[in-house]
Amino acid sequence: MNMRAFIPLAVFALIGFLLYSGIGKDPSYVPSPLVGKPIPSFSAPALYEPTRIVSSQSLLGTPYLLNVFGSWCPSCRDEHPVLTDYARRGKFKLVGFNWKDETVDAKRWLQQFGDPYAEIFTDLDGRLGLDFGVYGAPETFVIGADGMVLHKHVGPLDAETIEREILPLIAGK
Amino acid sequence: MRNGFRITFRRLWASVSICRPAAMALVAALMVTSMQAYAIDPMPFTDRAEEVRFQGLLRELRCLQCQNQTLAESDADIARQLRNEVFRMIREGQTNDQIKDFMTARYGDFVLYNPPVKMGTWLLWFGPFVILAGGALALAVHLRKRRVDAAPVTSTARDEEDW
Secondary structure, eight states, rough: OOOGGHHHHHHHHHHHHHHHTTTOOOTOOOOOOTTTTTTOOOOOBBBBBBSSSEETTTTTSOOOEEEEEOOTTTHHHHHHHHHHHHTTTSSSEEEEEEHHHHHHHHHHHHHHHHOOOOOEEEEESSSHHHHHTOSSSSSEEOOOSSEEEEEEEEEEEOHHHIIIIIIHHHHHH | OHHHHHHHHHHHHHHHHHHHHHHHHHHEEEOOHHHHHHHHHHHHOSSSSHHHHHHHHHHHOOTTTSSSBBTTOOOOOOOOOHHHHHHHHHHTTTTHHHHHHHHHHHHHGGGGOOOOOOOOGGHHHHHHHHHHHHOOOOOOOOHHHHHHHSSSSOOOOGGSSSS
């Protein structure tokens, strides 16, 4: 039997493998270079009391989810009930990163849909968002108690993703 | 069928030739609109060199929200903000490499249209050449074999050989 007969099959298998491995992956997902590094050092005004400063230092001590949201962002509204549910059940500490929003709008949005955040800080002009590599809300960072970025999720979170990707990271920490 | 196509094409060409001024006007209009597709806001450049440098950098950086557009082309809010950031850094006297490092530290290598050569991008950079070399090798082998085949048959055993 001539081995050359297997060449087309081998090429087919290779292409098939390459194409198959791409199925189910989100081509718009960009891995964050921040994962595995300490969270960018920052200090930003708190949403409810702009004179009080929230900083990367003040958030150390417990792992938390840093959720980038804005009242102008429709997908944030989609994920909001899910995040609220988990935060209220004490599954994780939720910190809000109010990105490129108007403070008045953000407060009204939270009043309407509920405020599950332990802490919220604002980034009115989006300058801080740049340091976090934010390119579209919602985005969620998982931060360890030591301030390390453990994971970044781009797009709205759902219960399944939280159970599969997020909870295992902060379990027992 | 083929003839019909040719006639249609000739007619089309004739009609284009007749209204050539109109066609040229259309082309000119398209060129103007494609130039406007560059979403660069006017920046207070000090000189032409600075402007050229700024626009060169923008064409090397990706807008992550739109992904298949550079910062120079995209009209997205985040792209506008990153353009301002690039301009600010140029003004601060940072080098092109410093500006690109700033971007990759935040958005990863994907932000560069020219990704750096390293382990993770090896396939991206050299994969096509490997495939090309494979094709050239296959072709060489094939041509060589054909030359052997074309040579006068000296053995009658060829008929029994596996093809």
